[in-house]
Amino acid sequence: MEWISLIIAGFCEVGGVAMMNKYNNDRKWHSLLLLILGFGASFVLLSYAMETVSMGTAYAIWTGIGASGGAIIGMLFFGESKDWKRILFIAIVLSSAIGLKLAA
Template sequence: MAWISLILAGLCEMLGVVMINKLHKDRNWQSLTLLILGFGASFLFLSIAMETLPMGTAYAVWTGIGASGGAILGMLFYGESKDWRRLIFIGMVLGAAIGLKLIS
């Protein structure tokens, strides 16, 4: 259950990051509301996961999901670079998160 909470926390973190970008472009209350809900849910699920998982592991996986997911969403929806080197480094971040799961 802790890993599911941690994955949900990372996905909510991705939502929050995307909403930051959307809020800069649109400046509407829906974007602000989704930003607050995204980050709020992210911290809630992270705190649930940290009841069981070690802090360092939980934080590293959470930031890995948020950072790599944000970069991927930027490529898909906001025209950011899809350079092969960028994809390799995103893969390395995800690989490190998976590695932490395997040894925890």
């Protein structure tokens, strides 16, 4: 269950990052609320996951999902570059997170 919480925490982090960009663009209160809820849920779930998953592994996976997801959301919804090099390095980050799970 802790691993599922960790993965969901990563996705909440992605949601928080997406709402940060949206709030920066439109300054609407519901974007700010979703930003706070996304990051808040992310931290709560990360904290729960770290009860059994080692800190280094949990943090690396959480940030890997957050960074990769944020870059992918930026490419899909905010017009950021879709250069093949960006996609390659996103794949490397995700592969590293999967490798940490397999080694843990």
